[in-house]
Amino acid sequence: MRERKRPEFPKRAVVTAGMPYGNKELHFGHVGGLFVHxxxxxxxxRDRIGKDNVIFVSGTDCYGSPIAANYRQLVEEGKITGSLEDYVRKNYEKQKEVLDKYDMNLNLYAASGLDRAGEIHKEVSEKIFNTLYEHDYLVKMSTPQFYDPDFKVLLNGRQVVGKCPIDGCQSDKAYADECALGHMYMPNELIDPKSVLSGKKPELRDVTNWYYKLEDYTEALKGQMDYLKQHSTARKYLIKTIEEFLKQPIIYVKRKQLEDGVASLQAKLPKHTIIDEPKKPSITFIFDNLNDRDKAREVLDSMGLHFRTGKTLVPFRLSGNIDWGIKVPEKEGLDDLTFWVWPESLWAPISFTKTYLESIGEDKDEWKNWWLSEESKVYQFIGEDNIYFYGIAEMAMGLSLLGIDSKDQVDWEHVNLPHLVPNNHVLFMDKKASSSSDIKPPMAEELLDHYTAEQLRMHFLSLGLAKKSVSFMPQVYMPEEERQGPDTVLKDGNLLTNVFNRLVRSCFYTAQKYFDTKIPHGEVSEEILHLSKDAVLNYEMHMYRHDFHRIVYVLDSYIRKLNKYWVNHMKKADTDENNDLRKQVLVDAFYGVKSALTLIHPIAPTSCEMVRDYLQVSENIWNWDYIFEPISALMDDVATHELKYLEPRIDFFKKHESQFK
Known part of the structure; x- marks a missing residue:
């Protein structure tokens, strides 16, 4: 049989997870939708390429208008005291505490506005801005911003709500210049805006800010998408979502509004092409550039015509005017601006990487060898709503910072930008739940009152968020009359707490009873070698593709087959009192247990470490250099190596105490 080609992994890797805002604790979606994966x-x-070759960073997103607004509200209501920084720090520390309870093993969980990470983040932000400015990638623009005359303040971000102007958008909320699904637009495009402060329609006032010339990179990003389709494991819906924004500027006008026909309107518009399909309710006007589209918008507004715009790239705002933010370097007389939270959060993982390297005594400028070297790879786990920011804005700015102009021919084979792993929404009881929505999600910490961290980790991985949004349906949150059948949250966790736990215990008890608490030495059968190798290679490929739900399928099949082999053959050995068969089955079973432990280790690390302790072997058991080796390869002396004695009724993979009631 021809050897299967195995995937190649980088020599070094950085892993990042989307950053929670500093005005909240972690809800189940933060953990189940991003951090577990x-x-x-x-x-x-770490097991595959070496723990010293992997850096995993994330942190609290400290800045932004929602955080400042929440803080002011809580102070006014008398619910908190202290400074805004105190408020953010408390939430940061709580987030970190909860991640620890879920066995998250980050090299650094930092905060973009606190302590040494905050200092380095300010330095990085200033350097990136200056680099973009000096190479003419920024433009100073005066654009309309919402203003609430009742409160006499400019409104930012989520202080304005309305309807997304992008045609076909199904978002439940839209804000000043972005909707809940990540669509970007100019503030004056928002439909039916309302101030959250006064509840009234706000005014528009021109405000000057710095913008990144994102739209200039449209063709370059199209080239990247073509490359990713052929040469990467990028998820299809990631590419599809990005490509939707790489279209020419479009306006859709309802046909029934044009009583005088299309021709009279066309004469008033800038240069364009038209798609007029009689069976469709809207007529499509396609423009060469944003300026022409915006002139057309003015014409349509003056005529009182309603319209929607299509997805396209617009200038990406870098700055804002709220006090709670990182100060933008003074340029061209603009000296009172702070960074908008979204762009600075895109480069925050670089700041965190530098902070971590410095904390372990390395030169923080070594970050380039982790982020830019062709021997390294950055994997960024994000939510689907953030594809625009990471998949478009980050990639374009990355090219600019590498000195690749929008008109340059890009050699994608040698441009090492981050690999994005976007997950779809994890719903709650079939509905989208978030801190800003009407349906409030359960907090991540409170789930641990009902399930173990490892049960939840296993379940969240099994949901298949790579393919579609999936509902989290814990029975403990259902009315008693709606609870039917077993709790789906426990289904995959039971594979470990029931089937695998029983198999591992049986191996230990058999070794204790018949082989002096030692693993007998012998050759592993071809059946188990083949079964294990097949499982390992399938698991490895699915991990390479970030198909986490398929990893759970592999483990389920492998563990159940191992258990079936044990039950059938050990029953025969006991019936026939055949100690040779018993020895062979135990040799095979311990080989299977060792292989399964290595595969389960990234998912259920605490329980796996307990088994390793009882096996009395080194951490090399997790090292993939030993993945196909027998367990004897981990022993100094096979003949004398003893297992740690396992007392009766000791579980390696434990259920939650509430599940014994």
Whole structure:
């Protein structure tokens, strides 16, 4: 049989997970939709390429208008005291505490506005801005910003709500210049805007800010998408979502509004092409550039015509005017601006990488060898709503910072930009739940009152968020009358707490009873070697592709087959009192247990470490250099190596105490 081609992993890797805002604790979506997947992959890479070759960073997103607004509201209500920084720090520390409870093994969980990471982040932000400015990638623009005359303040971000102007958008909320699904637009495009302060329609006032010339990189990003389709494991819907924004500027006008026909309107518009399909309710106007589209918008507004715009790239705002933010370097007389939270959060993982390297005594400028070297790879785990920012804005700015102009021919084979791993939404009871939505999600910490961290880690990986949004349906949150059948949250965790736990215990008890608490030495059968190798190679390929739900399928099949082999053959050995068969089955079973432990280790690390302790072997058991070796390869002396004695009724993979009621 021809050897299967195995995937190649980088020599070094950085893993990042999307940053929670500093005005909240972690809800189940933060953990189940992002951090479990990122941590599992980081742990796998440590086992696969060496723990010193992987850096896993994330942190609290400290800045932004929602945080400042929440803080002011809580102070006014008398619910908190202290400074805004105190408020953010408290949430940061709580987030870090909860991640620890879920066995997240980050090299650094930092905060973009606190302590040494905050200092380095300010330095990085200033350097990136100056680099973009000096190479003419920025433009100073005066654009309309919402203003609430009742409160006499300019409104930022989520202080304005309305309807997304992008045609076909299904977002439940839209804000000043972005909607909940990540669509970007100019503030004056927002439909039916309303101030959250006064509840009234705000005014528009021109405000000057710095913008990155994102639209200039449209063709370059199209080239990147073509490359990724052929040469990467990028998820299809990531590419599809990005490509939707790489279209020419479009306006859709309802046909029924044009009583005088299309021709009279066309004469008033800048240069364009038209798509007029009689069976469709809207007529499509396509423009060469944003300026022409915006002139057309003015014409349509003056005529009182309603319209929607299509997805396209618009200048990416870098600055804003709220006090709670990192100060933008003074240029051309603009001296009172701070960075908008989104762009500075895109380069925050670089700041965190530098902070971590410095903390372990290395030169923080070594970050380039982790982020830019062709021997390294950055994997960023994000939510689907953030594809625009990471998949478009980050990639374009990355090219600019590498000195690649928008008109340059890009050699994608040798441009090492981050690999994005976007997950779809993890719903709650079939509905999208978030801190800013009407449906409030359960907090991540409170789930641990009902399930173990490892049960939840296993379940969240099994959901298949790479393919579609999936609902989290814990029975403990259902009314009693709606609870039917077993709790789906426990289904995959039971594979470990029931089937695998029983198999591992049986191996130990059999070794204690018949072989002096030692693993007998012998050749592993071809059946188990083949079964294990097939599972390992399938697991490795699915991990390479970030198909985490398929990893759970592989483990389920492998563990159940191992258990079936044990039950059938050990029953025969006991019936026939055949100690030779018993020895062979135990040799095979311990080989299977060792292989399975290595595969489970990134998912259920604490329980796996307990088994390793009882096996009395080194951490090389997790090292993939030993993945196909027998367990004897981990022993100094096979003849004298003893297992740690396992007392009766000791579980390696434990259920939550509430599940014994």
């Amino acid at each position: 990122a941590d599992t992959y980081a742990r796998f890479l």
